[in-house]
Amino acid sequence: MCLSSDSIDLLSGTTIVHALAAVTDLNNQTQETKTQFIIHPCTYYVGFQLLTNYGKKHKSVQTKVIVTDIDGNLIDNILIECKVTGYGKERKEDENGLTVFEEIKDEQTLTVVSSNKDAVNIDYIPKLGRYNMSYSVKDEQGRLAMSFYDNFYVSGGYEKEIETQKVDYIPTDTITIVANAKNYQPDDTCELLILAPFSPANGLVIFDCGGQVSQPIQFQIETGKNSTTIEFKISKDWIPNFTVHAELTGSIPRETEVINSPHRPAIATGSVTVEVSRDSYKLNVLINTKETNKTYTPSSIIHIDVDVTQHVDNSPMCKAEVCLIVVDEAVLSLTGHKLDSPLDIFYPNQPANITQYHDRNRCLLFNMQDIEKFKKDMQQRQSSFELCESLSARAMYDCMPMACSAAFEHGGFDESNVEKKIAVRSNFNPLACWIPSSITNSSGRVSFEIKLPDNLTRYRVWAVATNDKQYGLGEMSFTVQLPIMIRPSPPRFLNYGDTAHISVILQNQTDLSFLLHAGVRATNAKLLTSQINQQAVGYAIVLQPSKRAALTFPLSTIHSGTARFQFIISTIKNETCTQFGDAIELSVPVFTPATSEAFATYGDICEEEVVLQPVETPKNVIPQF
Structure with missing residues (x-):
């Protein structure tokens, strides 16, 4: 690249x-x-903070702006350019006296110089319903860095236009709902800005938390306004989120009618998801080891302390149940497995389970000419309706059996079309430790003593804590290694008569150069060396600091069963340097060879005759078999 x-x-x-x-x-x-x-696009970065999630018409919108370098340090005397572009509709009357909405823009450009002491203020007064803001700076080479924010809504401005095209049914408009914060705590006061596409209107707000509906709130949009705000308390039962559904009903002028014509019905719907913090159900889990270093040796004893505290006030959590898991990191990295927090499992995000049905959007929308024509058609056909009534009833009676049979023919439930999901589960974790349940003391601590296996790897430690309603997850890792390590890579199995070349990796983890002696001893395997029946063989090699080297041991199998190998590596013992070494023992299965050829002899033997049948040993036969 x-x-x-x-x-x-x-x-x-x-x-x-x-x-x-x-x-x-x-x-x-x-x-x-x-x-x-x-x-980085520029030497500097510009950032801003809005003091509110939405603004109000003709009231100043305050923003705090900073300029930093790449490391986050405040920079002084840098020109900041702020461009504000507003989009909206202005209510006017055309030459026929009808109400129309004309698209207008509000463009403002503001500049200010940054400070290295605190954030500087940039304020502007909105006039329309929706704004896009951008803040930009340039460095000495003229390179540009920019931050922006789109769709900043303003209460009291006209933004959405009324549809001017002719429709057959009453259209459903959209309500824009903006919350004054992104996340709430239980018992907080939530304020919602509701932007309506028409006025006056009557509205209804309901709260959906996993299909459970709370007490609805009624509100009104006054004439000449296009927005309102509602306030309510956040309930603890709404954790971790709930959906706000809003509906407006009212009437708006007909676009193609003359003056003083009746207004047509109007409807608008909208929804938004509000997040409620799960901090009251969260536990902090901190995992530490009593040993100061994070590197251990095989078969050593490790002491792990797990501290459980409340997330809200960091107070110790007494009598909390803790599950400790120590897993080989090498196996987890093959699939990228991660342990999910129980907090996300027991308090998942709630979907919007309420389905809204409206009848106004199925009502035909007529203009005055259609209504007058419809009245005349009704008067002309009224006399013929009485004559056709008996014929229609007779025809309906004749068609009823056919309709019923057709209904039963297409009805019913086909179980073959039901989608069945098959859950596939797999668990290949070689656990170094799994302690399912331990209880914390009055200080919120529980201690574990673990004897590590002989693996040279990195371990991931998980601690899951819980009580009746609260959950927490902690994680840490540590490494098991030696200064001088040997890592053989044998095959998974051998067949009788096979010849294999086992690769062995020598690794020097120190900052010194060593003369290493590496060797192997085999059982039920013959080392292919110059000497006959030699059961052990070795090498001498100089390994540089933080380097690796590969050795190859050729061998062949002797008997079927199990072949065992012992690999060892060691430095030379002297008075000036500490002696290091490593050894490992492993086994490989040796399978029985398949029979390639077989013979059988058969015939009749008389009572008075003796038949001599020579039996000879076949050539090239394995003596063991």
Whole structure:
């Protein structure tokens, strides 16, 4: 991958570049790694904060703006340019006296100089219903950095136009609902800004939490206004989220009618999801080891302390149940497995289970000419209705059996079309430790003593804490290694008569260069060396600091069953340097060979005769079989 300087100069925002590399190890195993880095568009960054989620018409909107360098330090005396563009509709009357909405824009450009002490203020007064804001700075080379915010709604401005095209049915308009915060705590006061597409109107707000409906709230949109606000308390039962449904009914002028004509019906709906914090049900879980270092040796004893506290006030959680899991990181990385927090399982996001049905959008919308024509048609056909009534009843009676049979023919329930989901589950975790239940003391702490296995790897530690209603998840990792390590890569199995070359990786984790002696001892396997019946063989090699080397041990099988190997590596013992070493023992199954050829002889033997049948040993037969 290559990035030219010209393409980087065209960037106006931060770009994240992802890089992936794959290498083949000394033992012919492919390993992959990935990383990412950031390309900054400019020497500086500009950031802003809105003091409210929506504004009000003809009232100042306040924003706090800062300019920082790449490290986040405030920069002084940098020109900040703020561009504010508003979109809306202005209510007017055309030449026929009808009410129309004309599209208008409100463009404002504001400048201010940054400060290295605190954020500077940029205020503007909105006039329309919706605004887009952008803040930009330039460095000494003229490179641009920008931050922006779209769809900032303003209460009291006209933004949505009324449909001017002729429709057959009453259209359903959209209500825009904006909350004054992104997340709430239980018992907080939530304020919703409701932007209506028409006025006057009567509205109804209901709260949907997993299909449970709370007490509805009624509101009104006054004549000449297009918005209102409602306030209500956040209930604890709405954790972690709930959906606000709003509905408006009213009337608006007919676009194609003359003056003083009756208004047509209108309807509008809208919904928004409001997040409620789960902090009251959250536990903080902190995992620490009593040992100061995070690197351990195989078969060592490790002491793990788990501290459980309340997330709200950090008070110790007494008598909380803790489950401890220690898993090999190498196996988890194969599938990217992660343990989900119980808080997300027991308090998941609630879907909107309420389905709304409206009848106004199924009503035909007539103009005055259609209504007058409809009245005349009704008067002309009224006399013929009485004559056709008996004929229609007779025809309906004749067609009823056919309609019923057709209904039964197409009705019913076909079980073959039911979609059945099959859940597939798999668990391949080699657990170094799994303690399902332990209780914290009065200080909110529980201690564990674990003896590590002999693996040279990195372990991931999970601690899940819970009581009756609260849950928490903690995580940490530690490494098990040796200064000098040996890593054999044997095959999964061998067949009788096979010849194998077992690869062994030697690794020096220190900052010193060592002369290493590596060897192998085999049982039920013959080492292919110059000496006959030699059961052990070794190498001497100089390994540089933080380097690896690969050795190969050729061998062949002797008997079917199990072949056992002992690999060892050691430094030379002397008075100036500490002696390091590593050893590992493993076994490989050796399978019985398949029979390639067999013979059988048969015939009749008389009572008075003796038949001599020679039996000879076949050639090239394995003596063991």
